[in-house]
Amino acid sequence: MLSRKKHLEVLKARAHEEYEWDVIVIGGGATGLGSAVDAASRGLKVLLLEGHDFAKGTSSRATKLAHGGVRYLAQGNFSLVREALEERGRMLLNAPNLVKPLAFVIPVRNVFQKLFYWFGLKLYDLLAGKLGVGPTTLMKKNEVLRTVPTISQHKLHGGVRYFDAQFDDARLAIALMKTLHKLGGMAINYVPVTGFVKVGEKITAVQARDVFSGECFTFRSKAVINATGVWVDEIRQMDSAEAKPMLSPSQGVHVVVDEHFYPAKEALLVPKTSDGRVLFVVPWQGKTLIGTTDTPRADAPWEPDALPEEVDFILNTAALYLAKAPTRADVRSVFVGLRPLVNAGGEKQNTKSISREHTVITAASGLVTITGGKWTTYRSMAEEVVDLVCEQQGWLNKPTRTRHMRLEDDLPMRKPGSAIHENLVLNEAEIAQAVLEEMAVTIEDVLARRSRALFLDSAAALACMNEVRFVLQNELRLSDEELDRQEDEFRKLVAQYSLAGV
Template identity: 90%
Template sequence: MLSRKNHLETLRVKAEEQYVWDVIVIGGGATGLGSAVDAASRGLKVLLLEGHDFAKGTSSRATKLAHGGVRYLAQGNFSLVREALEERGRMLLNAPNLVKPLAFVIPVRNIFQKLFYWFGLKMYDMLAGKLGVGPTTMLKKNEVLRAVPTISQNGLKGGVRYFDAQFDDARLAIALMKTLHKLGGMAINYMPVEGFTKDGEKICGVQARDEFSSHCFTFKAKAVINATGVWVDEVRKLDSVDSKPMLSPSQGVHVVVDEHFYPAKEALLVPKTSDGRVLFVVPWLGKTLIGTTDTPRKDAPWEPDALPEEVDFILNTAAQYLANAPTRADVRSVFVGLRPLVSAGGENQSTKSISREHTVITAPSGLVTITGGKWTTYRSMAEEVIDLVCEQQGWLNKPTRTRHLRLEDDLPARKPGSALHEKLDLNLAEIAQAVLEEMAVTIEDVLARRSRALFLDSAAALECMNEVRFVLQNELRYSDQELDRQETEFRKLVAQYGLKEEQKFAQSLAMQ
C-alpha cells in the first residue's frame, strides 16, 4: 500500500539517522520519475521529491501521444525522430496496458499532397524499423469518410493513414512512481525543495518542507538531479543566484469536447495550420481532444491560463475540417501545458524553432540539471542523465535495466460500484484506491490525475467533489478546515478549465 503518511514517517526516521541517498531527484514529472526509476534499476538508493503532486505540471497536460514527431521530418531532424520512434516502441512494449497504437488520418486536397505526405511517412516507417506500429497507406476519399465520418468533405480528395501511439500521461506517471517503489526507491509528493546543504562548494544534500505539516527535513545525498521541467531555473537559483536562465517556455492549449463531434477510432492530423503548426483531433477516454497551440511565455505559473485567441484558433481550425464543428459552448474542459524549451539564444526567435531536444548540464556545485525533451523520450533522457551521474561518482558496472523493464502498469480491474456521475467513469471504490494505493492526498489529485475527470468535463468533476471530500476525510482524517481549503482551490481550477464567462472577462482585462 502506497500511503504518503507511512512514507513520510520513513523519511523522517531516515533524516534523523542522517541516511545518505545515492541520488536525490527533484521533480515528479516524466523526466524526474524516469530518472529515479532508471537509477533504482541500477541498484542505487534513490529518493524523489515532488513539490506538488506527481505530474502536476507539464507531464499531465500533453496531447497524450507517444510519437516520433512527424513535423521534425520536414526540418530534417532525423536523429531526433529515430530516437523518439525507438522510445515509442519501448513504451508500447514496457507499458502495454497504458500505451496503445493509434492510427492517424491526414486529409489531402490534391494528389500532390497525398504523394508528399505518403513519401514522408514512409520514411517515418523506415526510421521506426522493427519497432514500427503499422504501415503508412494512401486512402481514397470514401476510405477517409469511413474512418472519419464527421470530416468535412469540402475539397477532400483522399488522405494518408499512418500510425503512432496514445497514452494517458498522468496514469503513466503514477505507473512510474509505483515502479520506483517496487525497485526499492522512494518518492513523495508535496515536499518542495527549498535549499541545498553543501560541503564547501559541493552540494551534499537538500532542504525540503512537508506542505501539510510545514515540518522541514534535511536529506543527505551523493548526487542531486534537478528535473523540474519549466521550473529548473528556479531550482538552479537556489544553488547559485548567478545562474542564467536556460529556458524559453511556451504554452500549448488543448480543448476537450464530447465524442459525438468526432465519433471515430482513428485520430485526425491537420498537417499545417495558419501558424505553421499541426493540429490533432484525437479520441480520448470517451471524449475528443483537440490541440495544440504554441505561445511564448516569460513566466511559468503552476496553472497557466488559456488565452481566448488560443481557444478560438483551435476551434476555428477544427471547424475547417469537421462537418459538425464544436463551439465555445461545447467545450467541456480546456487545459494548458508549459513546454520547457531550451533556448538557443535570441529572444526574438519563435518557440516553434527552439529545440525540443533535451539538455543536461552540471553546475560547479555538482547539481545536475536535465530539461527539455518530451514524454516519448523520457526513458532515454533518464538513461543519459543517470549514466552521467554514475560516471561522475565513479559507480562502475551499473548498467540501466529500463530498456526492457515492464512498468507497474497493470491497472486494477474496475472497482465495483455505481458511477458517481453520468458523464464520468468514476466510483467511490476507485477514489479510495487513489488515496490508499496511489498517494493521492487532495481533491485535485483524485479528480485531475488519478482519474482524469477535471480534464474530461470540468463541470462534472465539480459535482463529484463532495464524494471525494468524504473519502479523504474518512481515510486521511482531514479537518473540515483543510477540506474547505482544498475545495476552494479546486473550484478555482474548475473555473479555469471550464471557460467560465468571468474567467474570460478576467483574461481580457489582464491583456489590456
C-alpha cells in the same frame, strides 16, 4: 500499499538517522520519475521529491501521444525522430496496458499532397525499423469518409493513414512512481525543496518541507538531479544566484468536447495550420481532444490560463475539417501545458524554432539539471542523465535496466459500485484506491490525475467534489479546515478548466 503517510514516516526516520541517499531527484514529472526509476534499476538508493503532486505540471497536460514527431521529420531532424520512434516502441512494449497503437488520418486536397505525405511517412516507417507500429497507406476519399464520418468533404481528395501511439500521461506517471517503489526507491509528493547544504561549493544534502505539516527535513545525498521541467531555473538559482535562465517556455492549449463531434476510432492530423503547426483531433476516453497551440510566455505559472485567441484558433481550425464543428458552448474542458523549450543562445526566439531536444548541464556545486524533450523520450533522457551521474561519481558497472523493463502499468481495477456522476466512470471505491494505494492526498489529485475527470468534463468533476471530500476525510482524517481549503482551490481550478472568463 502506497500510502503517503507511511512513506513520510519512513523518510522522517531516515532524515533523523542522517541516512545518505545515492541520488535525490527533484521533480515528479516524466523526466524526474523516469530518472529515479532508471537510477533505482541500477541498484542505487534513490529518493524523489515532488513539491506538488506527481505530474502536476506539464506531464499531465500533453496531447496524450507517444510519437516520433512528424513536424521534426519535415524539418529534416532525422536523429531526433529516430530516437523518439525507438522510445515510442519501448513504451508500447514496457507499458502495454497504458500505451496503445493509434492510427492517424491526414486529409489531403490533391494528388500532390497525397504523394508528398505518403512519401514522408514511409520514411517515418523506415526510421522506426523493427519497432514500427503499422504501415503507412494511401486512402481513397470514400475510405476517409468511412473512417472519419464527421469530416468535412470540402475539397477532400483522399488521405494518408499512418501510425503512432496514445497513452494517458498522468496514469503513466503513477505507473513510474509505483515502479520506483517496487525497485526499492522512494517518491514523496508535496515535499518541495527549499535549499541545499554544501561543504565548500559542493552540495551534500537537500533541504525540504512537508506542505501539510510544515515540518522541515534535511536529506543527505551523494548526487542531486534537477528535473523540474519549466521550473528548473528556480532550482538552479536556489543553488546559485548567478545561474542564468536556460528556458524560453511556451504554452500549448487543448480543448475537450463530446465524442459525437468526432465519433472515429482513428485520430485526425491537420499537417499545417495557419500558424505553421500541426493540429490533432484525437479520440480519448470517450471524448474528443483537440490541440494544440504554441504561445511564448515570459513566466511559468503552475496553472497557466488559456488565451481567448488560442481557444478560438483551435475551434476555428477544427471547423475547417469537421462537418459539424464544436463551438465554445460545447467545450467540456480546456487545459494548458507549458513546454520547457531550451534557449541555448540566451535570447528570446520564436518558440517553433527553439529546440525541443533535451539539455543536461552540471553546475559547480554538482547539481545536474536535465530539461527539454517530451514524454516520448522520457526513458532515454533518464538513461543519459543517470549515465552521467554514475560517471561523475565513479559508479562502475551499473548499466540501466529500463530498456526492456516492464513498468507497473496495471490500470486501476474497476471496483464494484455505481459511478458518482453520469458523465464519468468513477466510484467511491476507486477514489479510496487512489488515496490508499496511489498517494493521492487532495481533491485535485483524485479528480485531475488519478482519474482524469477534470480534463474530461470540468463541470462533472466539480459535481463529484463532495464524494471525494468524504473519502479523504474517512481515510486520511483530514481536518475540515484543510478540506475547505482544498475545495476552494479546486473551485478556482475548475473555473480555469471551463471557458468561464476565457
